[in-house]
Amino acid sequence: DVKVTQSSRYLVKRTGEKVFLECVQDMDHENMFWYRQDPGLGLRLIYFSYDVKMKEKGDIPEGYSVSREKKERFSLILESASTNQTSMYLCASSGASRGRETQYFGPGTRLLVL
Amino acid sequence: QKEVEQNSGPLSVPEGAIASLNCTYSDRGSQSFFWYRQYSGKSPELIMFIYSNGDKEDGRFTAQLNKASQYVSLLIRDSQPSDSATYLCAVGGTSYDKVIFGPGTSLSVIP
Numbered sequence: 674d675v676k677v678t679q680s681s682r683y684l685v686k687r688t689g690e691k692v693f694l695e696c697v698q699d700m701d702h703e704n705m706f707w708y709r710q711d712p713g714l715g716l717r718l719i720y721f722s723y724d725v726k727m728k729e730k731g732d733i734p735e736g737y738s739v740s741r742e743k744k745e746r747f748s749l750i751l752e753s754a755s756t757n758q759t760s761m762y763l764c765a766s767s768g769a770s771r772g773r774e775t776q777y778f779g780p781g782t783r784l785l786v787l
Numbered sequence: 788q789k790e791v792e793q794n795s796g797p798l799s800v801p802e803g804a805i806a807s808l809n810c811t812y813s814d815r816g817s818q819s820f821f822w823y824r825q826y827s828g829k830s831p832e833l834i835m836f837i838y839s840n841g842d843k844e845d846g847r848f849t850a851q852l853n854k855a856s857q858y859v860s861l862l863i864r865d866s867q868p869s870d871s872a873t874y875l876c877a878v879g880g881t882s883y884d885k886v887i888f889g890p891g892t893s894l895s896v897i898p
Contacts, residue, residue, distance in 0.1 A: 704884055706885075715875075715890040731885075769884065771818075774819055776821075776833075777833070778830035778831050778832070780830055781830045
């Protein structure tokens with residue numbers, strides 16, 4: 674079974690704090706993704722990575738950065754958390770070839786910024 | 788801007804009926820098509836994927852793809868209350884990397 678884990682299920686942070694969300698997958702997938710999901714707005718891609726140390730901006734990268742030092746681990750960083758970053762954050766991974774591009778999601782981190 | 792649209796919900800069907808979920812996409816070069824189910828408070832999970840025109844059946848679920856019309860659908864036969872969830876359509880391009888997710892359709896199966 675594919676397993677994608679996220680470091681926290683729930684987080685409460687203060688405005689201005691630096692926040693780290695970590696994601697680990699055990700399927701040797703090349704691709705990893707960070708999304709946020711908000712009511713009425715669906716899944717929005719923040720960043721994705723197709724290889725170690727490689728990253729590409731998604732649709733809403735502002736206010737976020739990412740790090741991928743190892744193939745199995747992809748971190749999302751909120752440099753200075755703001756209240757409009759309160760959301761559900763979902764990590765996903767997938768292979769990079771035809772037939773392996775199904776994305777598998779972690780359980781999600783619900784972040785509240787006060 | 789590549790787009791994926793889904794029929795607006797919420798959709799309500801009685802138990803035992805067929806639920807029909809629809810999705811259209813704008814990129815003619817799209818190669819892969821996915822349906823995910825998401826229960827409230829949970830993360831999306833894959834139900835089916837389809838690559839070729841026509842129908843693909845898996846148990847009570849049937850995915851239908853028509854590339855000429857840029858249309859993909861999901862039929863759920865003999866709907867059960869446990870099928871009540873939000874269904875996300877996702878469409879992939881040629882790079883096998885990113886997919887574009889639709890906004891989702893909320894399905895409620897009434898006992």
